[in-house]
Amino acid sequence: MNVEGSYNYYIVALSVLIAILASYSTLNITSKISNSSRKQKYFWLLSGSVVMGSGIWSMHFIGMLSFHLHTSMKYDVWLTLFSLVASTVSSFIALYITMPKNINMFKIALGGLFMGSGIVAMHYIGMKAMIMPYELSYDPVLVAASIVIALIASYAALFLFIRFRNQSSSSWIKWLSAIIMGIAICGMHYTGMKAAKFYTHSEMTHHSQTIEPILLYGVTITIIIILLVSWGAMFFDRNVLEKMAYQDTLTELPNRHQMNRFFEKNVGFQNIGVLFIDLDQFKAINDTLGHDIGDLLVKEVAVRLRHFVKKDQHVFRIGGDEFLFIVENCEQERAEQLAKNILQVIKKVYHIEGNELYITSSIGISVGSIENSHSSVLLKKADTAMYRAKRLGKNRYCVYTDEMGIKEVRKMELEKDIRLALENKQFYLVYQPKWNVKENRLYGFEALLRWEHPKLGTISPSEFIPVAEETGYIVSITRWVLEEACIQCKEWQTKGIIYPVSVNLSIRLFQLDSLSEWVHTILEKAKLEPHLLELEITESMVLHDVNDVIFQLHNIRSLGVKVSMDDFGTGYSSIGLLDLIPIDTLKLDRLFTHDLDKPSKRAIINAIVLMAENLGLEVIAEGVEKQEHVESLTQLGCHVMQGYFYSKPMKGIEVDKWITNHTATKKEHSNTSF
Template sequence: MEGNYNIYIVILSIIISILASFSALNIAAKISNASGRGRWFWLFAGALVMGSGVWSMHFFGMLAFHFHALVKYDVGLTLLSMLASVASSFIAFYITMPRDINKLRLAIGGFIMGSGIVAMHYVGMKAMIMSFEISYDKTLWIISALIALGASYAALFLFLKFRNRSTSNWLKWISAVVMGFAICGMHYTGMKAARFHYDSSMVMKHSQAMDFFLLYGVTVAIFLILFISWGAMFFDRHVLEKLAFQDAITGLPNRNDMNRFFYTYVGDESIGVMFLDLDRFKAINDTLGHDIGDLLVHEVGNRLRNFIRRDQQVFRIGGDEFLIVIKHCSLEQAEQLAQKILQSMKEVYRIKGNELYVTGSIGISIGSIKESDRSELLKAADTAMYKAKGLGKNQYCVYTDEMGIKEVRKMELEKDLQHALEQNQFYMVYQPKWNVKTDKLCGFEALIRWNHPRLGIVLPGEFIPIAEETGLIIPMTTWVLEEACRQCKSWGTKGFTQPISVNLSARLFETDQLAELILNVLGKTCLEPNLLELEITESMFFNDINDIIRQLEIIRNMGVRISMDDFGTGYSSIGLLDRIPIDALKLDRLFTVDIDHPSKRAIVHAIILMAEKLHLDVIAESVEQQDHIDKLNELGCYVVQGFFYGKPMRDEKISQYMKEVLQFA
């Protein structure tokens, strides 16, 4: 039997195929970018849109064909054909869902989807209830199957190509048209392969017999599916996406959008990552309130918005932290942009009657996402930003391999530091203090060292800041106190009694149990309180001054001496010296090393005069030359500590040292 087609329905079937393909291309981006339950939702949605679109196109094509005879459709087989199309699309999408897809997985996915389309088509043909038989031209049947497989492979290829492009564009429309015509080509080739054999008495003489119920049902189904899919895309893009990927305070893309950018970005060209952190933002929050802080962040966001370009994007990733990404970036371009941003940050902010002057610190890393993991780029920029803060803030710093080596070492030390105390890797050394006026030993300072099993001796300047950050400084200081007091008591039993001093961290004052700790250690080691001296720093008075003074008074009332270490650096405490319960000031090495300069001598002399008025002793650190001792002695500083009188020593050398300097037999 020969038939013809209703051209209007044919055109409608092609349009449906194109619309379904375009919808599936849009959903393809969601399948790979979503996570958790959201990924399964978009996987089902994509399979439903693709499968039902192909199925609807098939039945529109069937209805477009004039059989000149009454044709009905078996409902069960019709639904089965739709299930075959949707299920094969689901399996194919699932196979190709991971981000990294090789050619084998793509071929398998295309074969499964193509097989499902072939099954859908010929099961749909089998669903036809009519008074004639169907046979197939084998050559055309094979061609139709090959077209289905080729179209499916092309469809998956286009899905993978466009799934990282969330916006609609003309390339997607062109791809949808190609896919639509390819799917229609398979259908009409399959129809061409069909041979209908029927009795002439069954021919409809006046009009074509059409299953209008199926026509209306398919029409409603496909437009309902397209409406739902496009509605879901619209809601996701304009409502959910705004909530999930836009910062509420600044209106800039947030951390989620940053993660999405790095996850979906494709390209081996060099990109620049700039990590911006506002300087002293916490102080503004604490003094003026979080409302002012939020308004300040909003204004910073407005200024950074001026730096958004086609190849530049700005993200707010939390608090006062921002990230700027520059595509096709060179080092010179990144540095120029950093300078412009820092200049913009420095301009005055006028917020609710407050004039705020805020600066920023920027860390820069440049690399390729293919060459280095995105987390490494971000971490490198973060490391460089902290380096910029350490150099004095209000500047930028470019990440170097040397920083990376230091960061890796820091991470290793942080990890190993947690077990160092348990595994007895710490040991104590003691540096003598000398009274040049009496020419006698007058005490020792206890210093901790770390004998790392692989890295060797690690000095305190490297691991103490890590211990401060992690809170391990508290159990570490407890061990140091017990060890130093036990050693001091041991010296006394050997016939030479010398006081011992121990450095304290501000973190111990935060526990509000420091006085109890000192009392327990003294009781445990049976050491007289006057033989223990605790060294504090000026910087800790930047916190709760009154509480720290309260705790120091309790400790000092026990008979324990208190000295202020590194005096003259950090936050100046001169205005508080008459309130802080201390017994001595330790001059920082900055003054000792430059004691030859008249200006430094004048400052040291002023400190000594002030200390005399406040009945405080003065101790000079880092004394290494006789000339230093002479000048300090002339200024009235008689207690010194440094390599000139002895380097830090292990316990086994202390006894011999004491015998030599005290002339014990």
């Protein structure tokens, strides 16, 4: 005989609510998975699986509580527990498959398959666990419908959740996903119940191995588990994980995220002081002693900085060797005094792993308000001031000024525009002659680069060359200069003006390991004899990698190209390497020329000239502007000169006229130049 059951619709509504809340709790917990570390991922994965599996199980048995067959009903203990395990394990597998940040549709479908299968398995195992005086059979069409509902709804819920899981935890998308997942659970359950057919037979007996209150106790305990796991996960997130997210792991100082949160919470605050601290020479310590020693040094610096922390003074570690102080209610005088104290503390000796280390710092200061739409303006200003302190010699602080900001904006504009300067033919070359006083004749030319900016006008090489060095465009620019200078020199040669031209090189070109091949290719392209090209290097260049630079210079000279050392005596002293460095000429910096009235400078120049003679090197003096310079340098033994006294740098088309004029006047000035 067929037996019809009835439902308590209040409990049905409760079962639907339990399914949706369990789904939402699961999605909320597992939204942490993709952005967590490896260990945290599995914590959230396990938590979400327990909540989801328990939620499915609880919904099923609350639904069974709402169903009345008007007879006593019990449940097999082991099958009931097995149904809980089935729903939890399937939830774990589904969430594990969909855990990565970037997954394809196949994996989403596979996750939906496991989630839906878990719901189906849990339901029909739970039904099998029923002990009652009825025989149970199923309508196959409705059973298939329940399975389809579970699979499709599970897939849809996972798809929505994965697509929008980076939304905030209270977003409507998560609620929509939770509702769809609740539909998957409840729709499958009540369709499955509709598929169930109950028949009675008088000869059926009862099993004795049952526990009468298992349904009530099991559901109650499971709901408690859901609440405990959800609350435990939220506590862990708000306390443990928040600490991990906003605290630097090495120094235990607040990190960049905490700094950003401070700015966000204090928008509109007035008189905020920002001190941007960067350690000097830190890279050298990392490179020579290793990153382990570097980390220990950073930790020790953090310990010292922590002494300056007060209620209104906050310190953050925002990078490898970068720290930041934010000072509330701060005037410039207070910020400067704090910077002075920090500089003094940081430069004290460090004893780390048997090493006695000395390090300094550069500090940039900005004082102002945290604007509503530009909360990072103060930070940018402090950063600009810090780099200014670096350029001024390090181990000091600088306060941001509007003038500094204007220079920074100009530098950024140059960085942006220098990329197109070559393409738009804004660069051009000028040539400054070198004169041999002893022989009263032209010695050669130096090619000098100029930039005519369409908006900013003529830009000094001292301004744009460092920008080109930093951005790396100096390589392509120097290649263009070499090609243009060689072509111009060849053009002069066809007119009977046969003098060498010199070009300045950047250290960046030596880092390419193909400089000699470069030069050879350019000479062949211009069809210029190698002895008519001279390459100028600075003495500090050699110290980057002495052996490599010397090797490449030997290769260049083997082509027949001459090499000179520019600005000699102003960089790192390379006197001890002069007998090893393959050069032909020393160029005295204008620093010596302008102080010729000092006996000490004259003595140094005389010593350099004598040393150069013994090494077989030519000496050229730069910055010659007066007749007195010419006479003094000649007395000291320097006979090749370059400067405004002879000519300002001129364009290539002006050289012909200059040579013609000075050849005519050469006879009138046999002992000096023009």
